[in-house]
Amino acid sequence: MDRGIEVISTGGTYAELARLGVGAVKVGDYTGVPEILDGRVKTLHPRIHGGILALPTEPHQQELQKHDISPIDLVVVNLYPFARTVRTPGCTFEQAIEQIDVGGPTMLRAAAKNWPRVTAVVDPRDYERLAAALDQHDGCIPEPLRRELARKAFAHTAAYDAEIADYLARHDDHGLARPDHELVESMFVVGRATGELRYGENPHQQARFYRLESGDSEPGGLDRAVVHQGKALSYNNLLDADAALAVVRELADLGPVAAVIKHVSPCGVAVGATSDGLASVYASAREADAESAFGGIVAVSRTVGSETAERLCETFLEVVLAPEYEPEALARLSNKKNLRVLSLPGLLAPCRVPPVQLRSIAGGVLAQRMDRRVVSLGSPERAGAGVPTPEQLRDLDIAWRIVMHVRSNAIVLVHNGVTVGIGGGQTSRVEAVRQALARAGRRGHGAVLASDAFFPFRDSVDEAARAGVQAIVQPGGSMRDDEVLAAAREQGIVMLLTGERHFKH
DSSP states (O other): OOOOOOOEEOHHHHHHHHHTTOOOEEHHHHHSOOOBTTTTBSSOSHHHHHHHHOOSSHHHHHHHHHTTOOOOOEEEOOOOOHHHHHTSTTOOHHHHHHTOOSHHHHHHHHHHHTTTTOEEEOOGGGHHHHHHHHHHTTTOOOHHHHHHHHHHHHHHHHHHHHHHHHHHHTBOTTSOBOOTTOOOSSOOOOEEEEEEOSOSSSTTSOOEEEEEGGGGGSSOOGGGOEEEESSOOOHHHHHHHHHHHHHHHHHGGGSOEEEEEETTEEEEEEEOOTTSOHHHHHHHHHHTTHHHHTTEEEEESSOBOHHHHHHHTTSOEEEEEESOBOHHHHHHHTTSTTOEEEEOTTTTOOOSSOOEEEEEETTEEEEEEOOOOOSOTTSOSEEEESOOOHHHHHHHHHHHHHHTTSOSSOEEEEETTEEEEEEOSOSSHHHHHHHHHHHHGGGGTTOEEEESSOOSSTHHHHHHHHTTOOEEEEOOOOTTHHHHHHHHHHHTOEEEEOSOOOOOO
């Protein structure tokens, strides 16, 4: 429909409009100044910005008339694709700089500032709504919509500037990329809400999930998960699902993995042999602490088939997360109407650089790289007491990987690839040992034990020995390491020292 709107356009858009048969005036023809400096300067002219910024007052109207400037009521801009460009493999610093839009953000900010008269549009998804508003309001945009679009424009340009500032902070004065692990001096976080969550930690707390723009450079996160069914996710559901995802990713190279999470901590984890079926691996993880598994969150490393789905339906669960599901499995799980079923195709995608973790505290934000293992148990920093058997070494490796994901002070007991006792969140290390051993009961006999930090005294070793623990892995570094190692030798327990701590506060 012809709405009598005169269009002023830059080169590329002008050509496309002409192809579509839409009449338009080139910016250079309107301003009387051609595009210069290889197109770097096009819209930075008083005839453009005066037309956008003029108020509907008599003095401003007289000034526009004096300088032969027409009021501009609608500004539609698609900014240069800076973020997409810098994420393109092989993108050079020079190419990135040329994708920094100057005129576009300037026009958008001017239009958004003058929203009582001017409409600023940054999102193609708003075009249809804008056209409908023009039809319904006789060619005018209603004030509430102008105000909403102005907020959106300022948020858009702020996010755009943050992307540029973040990119420049990650490159030195010569345009060379800084080391990936380096945390920059100034931090810019750009997040877009994916929607309202069911509630926060408690039902009276509002919560939202914001997808970070930097997430494009990291392996598939929960923002990309496909929700197949179930109630809306809550804040706690996502925290627990994230913890489950981290555990599964940690162990997936060892075999099929199933992890049951409760209150952001593992309560049961199992790692099978390569040939083991996922259903039996999940059953082992669940039975590691069947009582705690009730109401838990489950993540698995392989496609869920009908047999695994049948096992999952045997217990009340809040969330199930898997790379994908067979149709029969989804059909079976659909009988659990409230169960949230999520798939994440990139669940096992490798991550070259540990993502940055943020945590808010009073007065600011803490940032750190995600904890990663550096030392392989096959070559610990220095041997402690004795040499583990191949079976013990595999269990020690599994326990060492899991203990990283348990709240400190943390202790994990593993036997035959399955956790049999987990103690976490204790203020005393020996209490964490006692908690894990109590949960294990008779299953602790023949198990191995991992501790996220050193033993300050020999009492933890003595407790483990009484329960029949055969091998221990711990960082070492205590003033009493010699005493602790002596206790291990005295009790006939193999002990490995990694020289690597894994606190999780």
